[in-house]
Amino acid sequence: QVQLVESGGGLVQAGGSLRLSCAASGRTFSSYAMGWFRQAPGKEREFVAAIRWSGGSTYYADSVKGRFTISRDNAKNVVYLQMNSLKPEDTAVYYCAGSTVFGATIPQRYNYWGQGTQVTVSS
Numbered sequence: 001q002v003q004l005v006e007s008g009g010g011l012v013q014a015g016g017s018l019r020l021s022c023a024a025s026g027r028t029f030s031s032y033a034m035g036w037f038r039q040a041p042g043k044e045r046e047f048v049a050a051i052r053w054s055g056g057s058t059y060y061a062d063s064v065k066g067r068f069t070i071s072r073d074n075a076k077n078v079v080y081l082q083m084n085s086l087k088p089e090d091t092a093v094y095y096c097a098g099s100t101v102f103g104a105t106i107p108q109r110y111n112y113w114g115q116g117t118q119v120t121v122s123s
Contacts, residue, residue, distance in 0.1 A: 002026035002098050002112045009094060009117030012086055016121070020081040022096030022114055030074040033102035035110060036081045038092035038119075045095070047105040049081060059103045064090075086121045093118050 008020040022034070035050040049070040050059045058070050069082040079096055094117055097110035104110065 002029055002032060004096050004098065004112055004114035006094065006096050006114040006117040009119045011120045011122065014086060014088055014121055014123050016086050017082070017084045018086065018119060020083065020094055020096075020117060020119070022079040022081075024077040024079070024098070026077075029077045029098075032098040032100065032112070033104070034070075034072060034079045035097050035099060035104065036070060036079075037095045037097060037107060037110075038090075039095070039116075040092040043092075045107050048094070050099075050103055050105070051079065052102045057102065059105075061105075083119070086119075088121045088123045091119060091121050 003025045005023045012018055033052055036048040037045050038048050039045040047061050051070045051072050055072050067085045072079045096114045098112040099110040
């Protein structure tokens with residue numbers, strides 16, 4: 001079992017930065033690929049980024065490539081999402097999730113989810 005808790009969301013102006021954290025509990029955290037998703041009001045949950053269990057490989061949605069960076073610290077059981085050059089369209093609730101498959105881009109492939117953290121980007 002893996003439990004996930006996100007933090008670091010907030011209100012930021014367009015062009016600004018935020019770093020989200022996802023703290024995991026459970027001894028098998030390092031066995032899972034981790035991902036970040038987001039969901040805006042009235043929209044489906046969409047894939048943002050993923051990282052392999054070892055941290056050696058990452059994968060991004062085209063909409064965030066070059067602006068967001070996913071990383072993990074298995075010693076601390078934490079996954080990060082560094083978000084730079086934020087845009088109003090990045091506004092959403094951001095979720096971290098754990099999967100046995102690296103690079104999965106659909107929510108159904110993820111086994112564990114956090115409760116989400118709100119990110120609001122003002123123009």
